[in-house]
Amino acid sequence: MLRRLGGYVSNKWDTLRSIPEYDHQFPIFGLDAAGKSTLLYRLFYSEHVLALPDHNFRVETVSIKAKAVIFVVDSTDRQRLLYAKNALWRLFGHYDDAEAGRELVLLVFANKQDREDAMTVKEVMCGLDLEGLAARTLGWQGGRRWHIRGTDATTGEGLVEGLLWLDVQLRVGRPQPGVVASEAVMD
Numbered sequence: 001m002l003r004r005l006g007g008y009v010s011n012k013w014d015t016l017r018s019i020p021e022y023d024h025q026f027p028i029f030g031l032d033a034a035g036k037s038t039l040l041y042r043l044f045y046s047e048h049v050l051a052l053p054d055h056n057f058r059v060e061t062v063s064i065k066a067k068a069v070i071f072v073v074d075s076t077d078r079q080r081l082l083y084a085k086n087a088l089w090r091l092f093g094h095y096d097d098a099e100a101g102r103e104l105v106l107l108v109f110a111n112k113q114d115r116e117d118a119m120t121v122k123e124v125m126c127g128l129d130l131e132g133l134a135a136r137t138l139g140w141q142g143g144r145r146w147h148i149r150g151t152d153a154t155t156g157e158g159l160v161e162g163l164l165w166l167d168v169q170l171r172v173g174r175p176q177p178g179v180v181a182s183e184a185v186m187d
């Protein structure tokens with residue numbers, strides 16, 4: 001199994017595992033075929049995967065006890081980027097009202113960056129309007145913390161870096177107002 005992961009991921013994974021007490025659990029969301037299962041396979045996780053249907057998604061049915069959410073986007077799926085945005089915004093709309101919900105950290109994987117027809121990370125970021133999503137909670141300690149990273153789930157590129165960002169967020173807690181925590185990593 002480890003051999004099949006290839007050098008890149010296994011080395012990065014070692015980095016992740018070398019962090020004491022890295023035991024965070026995150027629900028992973030995304031439209032169908034975004035790459036959630038592939039991603040999990042790469043990282044050895046096996047649960048907390050939820051496909052979001054394009055329509056009739058009821059976030060009330062989703063119970064989240066975690067402190068962070070991972071949202072996976074198929075960067076080649078231009079036609080459904082708006083659906084992905086709507087699903088993401090509905091998901092977080094549910095949490096904006098409560099203080100605990102506003103603490104929920106968002107990590108977006110702009111997946112399938114290995115494909116030539118993939119949108120850039122910035123295109124995905126703008127399509128999801130992540131800045132707008134964060135700004136909805138701006139009145140509250142500087143807005144929601146988020147991060148977007150380009151990934152290739154088939155090789156694992158970018159995955160561990162994203163999880164390490166999450167680890168830092170969850171360890172340090174909310175930075176003082178004025179400290180910028182949100183960012184996009186452009187490839």
Ligand SMILES: Nc1nc2c(ncn2[C@@H]2O[C@H](COP(=O)(O)OP(=O)(O)OP(=O)(O)O)[C@@H](O)[C@H]2O)c(=O)[nH]1
Pocket residue numbers: 030031032033034035036037038039050051111112113114115151152153154155
């Ligand atoms: N080229 C490329 N293909 C990918 C990548 N991630 C996933 N795929 C492929 O995309 C297809 C869908 O991937 P899955 O991991 O099954 O997607 P999913 O989000 O779990 O899909 P559902 O089970 O429908 O929710 C598969 O054929 C994967 O091999 C990637 O980063 N690059």
